[in-house]
């Protein structure tokens with residue numbers, strides 16, 4: 595029996611062409627809750643499904659847990675198909691938003707419960723539960739009832755109960771939604787540390803982009819049952835593949851530009867009357883004369899007296915860590931976020947402002963991906 599606090603050999607999860615259709619209500623069309631989802635979760639990785647309410651995150655998770663059966667496609671763990679196995683044969687642990695603790699049982703008994711249905715000697719149950727309680731800093735409160743614990747402590751009990759069985763995969767469905775903002779940030783870091791320490795392959799569901807970025811090896815952006823983009827948090831933030839992803843993962847300016855020239859490595863763009871050279875994205879081709887859509891994050895602009903772009907401040911909003919400006923620039927309004935505001939005189943509505951922008955900070959959207 596492997597020890598719970600040591601790194602365990604981890605499992606790979608594969609979704610291949612998963613579809614889940616639910617019958618529509620009284621004569622309505624059927625709903626494709628999940629549509630052609632293919633995804634690999636590498637051993638020990640934490641992968642997050644991120645998207646708006648109703649995009650199919652929970653349904654995807656429930657198909658891995660065995661609570662729903664796919665209409666089409668295969669799910670496997672370490673190459674073995676589990677698509678039609680009942681939940682208790684899959685070796686997955688789940689943590690829910692509602693914690694789902696037993697209110698009449700102590701912390702210890704809640705955690706031990708998961709093991710009580712397995713053929714494990716009592717002495718080993720105690721050893722394993724004690725280890726997990728220590729790992730989660732719950733050892734001092736093991737005789738308490740859940741009602742006497744804070745929300746964060748209850749969530750740790752729920753996590754302890756899921757990991758004590760040493761599952762192949764851990765599933766999280768919006769586990770932090772019931773906590774207030776400060777505690778949510780603290781718990782997400784705790785959770786990530788524990789997941790990395792145990793090395794358990796995990797699938798995590800949230801609609802909170804900051805949470806997804808902070809804890810994930812890989813983020814999967816979903817919309818209307820379909821995957822929009824899969825990548826590291828940085829890749830998805832820096833190089834969104836369409837408007838939906840760019841908007842969902844933070845704020846974005848969408849501007850039109852004209853391609854002036856293109857060679858094997860660079861693209862020369864005319865953006866708001868200024869010439870900029872950007873690195874060529876190998877994924878798609880552009881031709882001179884073409885109009886293209888650019889994505890620029892608000893903080894990628896710099897307030898720079900030498901900057902190429904001159905505009906007029908329409909609105910300035912002071913937010914503490916940064917100032918957000920709406921700037922009229924070449925007939926459009928661009929949002930500019932200034933984290934370096936402590937270095938400049940504050941600007942207000944009506945002021946002229948000069949802005950710099952590096953070609954590296956511009957992402958072109960493939961044609962037809964608006």
Ligand SMILES: Nc1ncnc2c1ncn2[C@@H]1O[C@H](COP(=O)(O)OP(=O)(O)O)[C@@H](O)[C@H]1O
Nearest residue numbers: 616617625627646647648649650651652653654
């Ligand atoms: N049991 C069900 N019967 C019918 N429709 C469902 C059922 N479960 C989910 N849906 C529908 O499937 C879609 C995806 O739901 P869900 O996976 O819960 O989304 P999310 O977790 O991203 O909010 C929604 O349109 C939802 O209404």
Ligand SMILES: [Mg+2]
Nearest residue numbers: 648651652653
């Ligand atoms: Mg959900």
